[in-house]
Amino acid sequence: MSDPTQKQAGLLLDEPLIFERSRPGRAGVSYPNSDKDPELILPAELLREPIAGFPEVSEPEVLRHFLRLSQWNYGTATTFYPLGSCTMKYNPVVNEVVARLDGFAGLHPLSPDDGAQGALEVILAVERILAEITGMDAVSLQPAAGAQGELTGMKMIRAYHVDRGDARRKVLIPASAHGTNPASAALCGYGTVQIEGNRIGLIEVDAVRRAMNREVAALMITNPNTLGLFEREIMQVAAVVHEQGGLVYLDGANLNALMGVAKPAHMGADVMQINLHKTFSTPHGGGGPGSGPVAVDALLEPYLPTPRVRRDANGLHWSSDFPKSIGRVRSFFGNFGMHVRALAYMLALGGDGLTQATQMAVLSANYIRRRLEGAYHLAFPATCMHECVFSDKGFEANGIKTLDIAKRLLDFGFYAPTIYFPLVVPGALMIEPTETESKETLDQFIAAMLEIAREAREEPDTLHQAPTHTPVGRLDEARAARRPVLRWQPVSPT
Ligand SMILES: *Cc1c(COP(=O)(O)O)cnc(C)c1O
Numbered sequence: 001m002s003d004p005t006q007k008q009a010g011l012l013l014d015e016p017l018i019f020e021r022s023r024p025g026r027a028g029v030s031y032p033n034s035d036k037d038p039e040l041i042l043p044a045e046l047l048r049e050p051i052a053g054f055p056e057v058s059e060p061e062v063l064r065h066f067l068r069l070s071q072w073n074y075g076t077a078t079t080f081y082p083l084g085s086c087t088m089k090y091n092p093v094v095n096e097v098v099a100r101l102d103g104f105a106g107l108h109p110l111s112p113d114d115g116a117q118g119a120l121e122v123i124l125a126v127e128r129i130l131a132e133i134t135g136m137d138a139v140s141l142q143p144a145a146g147a148q149g150e151l152t153g154m155k156m157i158r159a160y161h162v163d164r165g166d167a168r169r170k171v172l173i174p175a176s177a178h179g180t181n182p183a184s185a186a187l188c189g190y191g192t193v194q195i196e197g198n199r200i201g202l203i204e205v206d207a208v209r210r211a212m213n214r215e216v217a218a219l220m221i222t223n224p225n226t227l228g229l230f231e232r233e234i235m236q237v238a239a240v241v242h243e244q245g246g247l248v249y250l251d252g253a254n255l256n257a258l259m260g261v262a263k264p265a266h267m268g269a270d271v272m273q274i275n276l277h278k279t280f281s282t283p284h285g286g287g288g289p290g291s292g293p294v295a296v297d298a299l300l301e302p303y304l305p306t307p308r309v310r311r312d313a314n315g316l317h318w319s320s321d322f323p324k325s326i327g328r329v330r331s332f333f334g335n336f337g338m339h340v341r342a343l344a345y346m347l348a349l350g351g352d353g354l355t356q357a358t359q360m361a362v363l364s365a366n367y368i369r370r371r372l373e374g375a376y377h378l379a380f381p382a383t384c385m386h387e388c389v390f391s392d393k394g395f396e397a398n399g400i401k402t403l404d405i406a407k408r409l410l411d412f413g414f415y416a417p418t419i420y421f422p423l424v425v426p427g428a429l430m431i432e433p434t435e436t437e438s439k440e441t442l443d444q445f446i447a448a449m450l451e452i453a454r455e456a457r458e459e460p461d462t463l464h465q466a467p468t469h470t471p472v473g474r475l476d477e478a479r480a481a482r483r484p485v486l487r488w489q490p491v492s493p494t
Pocket residue numbers: 085086145146147148178180222226251253254275290292
């Protein structure tokens with residue numbers, strides 16, 4: 001690939017701050033004679049006092065300024081976003097149109113049930129479809145993120161054991177797990193026991209058998225795991241946990257690799273969370289307005305959060321009449337817009353379409369794996385599911401690290417993959433293409449990765465200096481996160 005800067009010609013990458021664009025007397029609008037007497041245009045009581053330091057710019061300058069800034073933002077609407085484990089699939093615009101319908105967007109959270117029948121139908125429909133996809137018996141849409149779904153699931157597991165007079169103290173968690181798993185278990189008062197994977201990163205039934213006893217409340221397992229590999233012994237593993245009275249929590253964040261093909265309930269899961277912002281194409285919510293529904297089997301259904309939607313002769317209504325419930329985990333249903341978007345996606349694709357999405361996601365990941373495995377070290381040489389994990393192994397001689405590769409990708413116009421996760425792979429580079437990218441886009445990405453591998457061997461300094469074609473160069477990331485400069489200070493006139 002030739003110099004990537006060439007491809008960026010025309011995109012201004014040195015946009016100043018709007019304050020710096022300001023020139024005294026410049027304005028976005030002008031009316032006849034307004035410079036002479038503003039009151040000729042507007043009555044005095046509607047005129048604002050001048051704001052000190054307010055930028056004075058023309059209309060095209062304002063428009064271009066913000067449009068340019070918006071184009072510097074990476075997102076699935078602008079570019080390929082191979083962020084492993086996060087499933088950054090494209091969010092169809094029709095979902096947005098549906099979520100903005102007046103009846104949904106304008107509905108007050110305290111509306112009486114009989115004024116919100118349509119919304120309650122949406123909630124019930126999403127619950128029913130998620131139950132079908134996962135094979136579980138009941139679903140709650142209350143949690144606002146995957147991590148909160150985990151916490152909700154673990155609280156239900158705790159309530160179940162306490163109810164039986166056998167509280168238990170520990171939770172088993174594979175070494176490759178997402179960091180939120182041990183955090184969720186710890187928040188419910190459990191100690192965690194780590195289970196090491198085998199030579200190719202998978203959990204074996206013998207390792208679980210050795211760790212399992214009547215002190216263990218549950219196993220939290222991710223399938224496919226965070227290396228993108230299917231846990232082949234999951235059914236035997238679940239049986240060992242169940243034999244000793246434990247429950248199986250399945251981290252369902254990677255449902256994009258299973259949907260329509262395999263059901264977690266058939267693998268022995270008792271409870272799982274589903275990240276609508278990953279598998280069902282709703283926007284990633286920054287921890288707030290996302291949605292991480294929990295699905296449970298009949299054993300745990302009595303403990304689901306309340307209120308729940310029920311149907312009687314008068315239609316749908318919220319009910320809190322579930323004495324064993326763990327109660328509310330979230331105020332109101334502020335993430336309702338996510339449920340509307342997810343339902344739009346489910347109905348637009350249909351059962352066959354959802355299955356095909358899974359197949360395409362797995363195919364795309366394996367295509368990338370095969371094309372790159374000659375140039376990059378593959379962490380575990382096995383067929384992957386929806387994501388593949390490489391590392392920086394083999395580039396040591398030139399001092400090239402995963403961070404250098406990730407930074408250089410930005411110069412080629414691609415968002416970087418997930419790096420240094422999962423922790424079990426030193427220098428991990430985790431790529432998840434999703435099903436929404438064309439073969440041409442995947443080929444462009446592969447070409448960039450191959451070119452970077454060549455640079456790593458032949459001109460390592462190019463990588464050490466990257467990125468060089470972005471608005472800012474390489475940041476001190478720890479400082480940028482801890483001490484962000486969020487406010488522009490004018491240079492005081494001397
Ligand atoms: C994303 C993810 C989570 C956490 O989900 P959030 O919605 O980000 O809170 C948990 N486990 C796995 C495996 C994930 O990929």
